[in-house]
Amino acid sequence: MNIPRDWFRKPLLERLLDYVRVCTTSDPHVEIIPSTPGQWELLQLLTGKLKALGIEDVQLTDGGYLIARLPASRGCESLPVIGFLAHVDTSFDAPGENIKPRVHENYDGKPIELAGGVTIDPEHDENLAARKGDTIITSDGTTLLGADDKAGIAEIMTAAEWLIAHPEVDHGGVELVFTPDEETGRGMNNFPKEKLDSYCCYTLDGDVEGTIETECFNAEKATIVFEGVPIHPGSARGRLVNALSMAAGFVTMLPRNESPEATDGRYGFYLPQEMSGNADRSELAVLLRDFEEEELTRRREGLQSFARAVEAQFPGGRVTVKAQKQYVNMRSYFERDPRIVELLEEAVHLAGLKPVRKIIRGGTDGARLSEMGIPTPNIFAGGHNFHSRSEWASLDVMVSACQVIIRLAALWRESA
Ligand SMILES: [Zn+2]
Incomplete structure (x- = not known):
């Protein structure tokens, strides 16, 4: 099967530029999903575009999940349905409003200077250095770009357009799924799993380029509450137990060599995420991350012993720790059927790339979906420096991602 790369460039770029203009920054402090109206705007825009592609089965649910179905080719109706997923929201870690994308054609390999002193320097960014000659897309430096994950959306839409335009390429049913609030970690909470026919899915x-991810962290969020004994500071000597000082003492007990800034690879961490309160009562959120369950347990128990140590240092004060599961390492869910990852590797090969197996030092919607019974590995989408003003994407890598989607859809037919 020959899939000419040039076919994809224009529609991919147009789509990415179109989608990043809609501000879809999500809000972790809002409980409803989608947390922001911009996400609805993009979901509605995509609904219209999917129908314009000629797809009849398009459904935007009340909960903000968009599911579209490409029917199986004739004779392929009994094949497993596979799905492709991307999220519509962008991170709240950097501004995401009024994005003015810049397109750097035939990238010359030099530092890219943007507004506000933002420079993306290939000397400190080996991934950018490797993309000399590509078409690189950045923001103007005042916002993030939003390629995370609008590059993924553009790739899924464009691959679907290609499959529709090439009915001679046989495939089983293909589902296209766009979800809200991935960045807040809550987006999959209301996911209507029963509406999906997919046997397995792939997030973009x-x-x-070439990356396949089948492992992510096990993740818990611990909420630690400090109760002090408040009293007027004028008569506080020997009597005041300050809940804020207790919380600060607790933070200093977290091992510095087990922080995100001191670890990489397979080593997990404690991350103090948010702290608030007063002398009477204060609250601290600590994220726990590790690829291994036992290590996560060790850190959870660590928090308990730090709590007892703080109580000993602040007689009369009380510390309680509550840990809540966020997501789990998805690797075990792929053991059920090795084809899920094997075919993905083969698709990457067929796209002319070397598959690179990586582990995600974070989570994905795919981890949540895997837990719900639909195994979902992650595929490269071509964006870099996520959640920052120096975010960039390579159009050439986006073309490769489209090819992987198409190859994968066709490979599931051959494997059956
Ligand atoms: Zn993302």
């Missing part, structure tokens, strides 16, 4: 939410 990774970075470097």
Whole structure:
């Protein structure tokens, strides 16, 4: 099967530029999903575009999940349905409003200077250095770009357009799924799993060309509450137990060598995420992350012993720790059927790339979906420096991602 790369460039770029203009920054402090109206705007825009592609089965649910179905080719109706997923929201870690994308054609390999002193320097960014000659897309430096994950959306839409335009390429049913609030970690909470026919799915939410990700962290969020004994500071000597000082003492007990800034690879961490309160009562959120369940347990128990140590240092004060599961390492869910990852590797090969197996030092919607019974590895999408003003994407890598989607859809037919 020959899939000419040039076919994809224009529609991919147009789509990415179109989608990043809609501000879809999500809000972790809002409980409803989608957390922001811009996400609805993009979901509605996509609904219209999917119908314009000629797809009849398009459904935008009340909960903000968009599911579209490409029917199986004739004779392929009994094949497993596979799905492709991307998220419509962008991170709240950097501004996401009024994005003015810049397109750097035939990238010359030099530092890219943007507004506000933002420079993307290939000397410090080996991934960018590797993309000399590509078409690189950035923001103007005042916002993030939003390639995370609008590059993924553009790839899924464009691959679907190609499959529709090439009915001679046989495939089983293909579902296209766009979800809200991935960045807040809550987006999959209301996911209508029963509306999906997919046997397995693939998220397009990774970075470097060729990357396949089948592992993510196990994740818990611990909420630690400090109760002090408040009293007027004028007569506080020997009597005041300050809940804020207790919380600060607790934070200093977290091992510095097990922080995100001191670890990489397979090593997990404690991350103090948010702290608030007063002398009477204060609250601290600590994220726990590790690829191994036992290590996560060790850190959870660590929090308990730090709590007892703080109580000993602040007689009369009380510390309680509550840990809540966020997501789990998805690797075990792929053991059920090795084809899910094997065919993905083969698709990457057929697209002319070397598959690169990586682990995600974070989570994905795919981890949540895997837990719900639909195994979902992650595929590269071509964006880099996520959640920052120096975010960039390579159009050439986006073309490769489209090819992987199409190859994968066709490979599931051959494997059956
Ligand atoms: Zn993402």
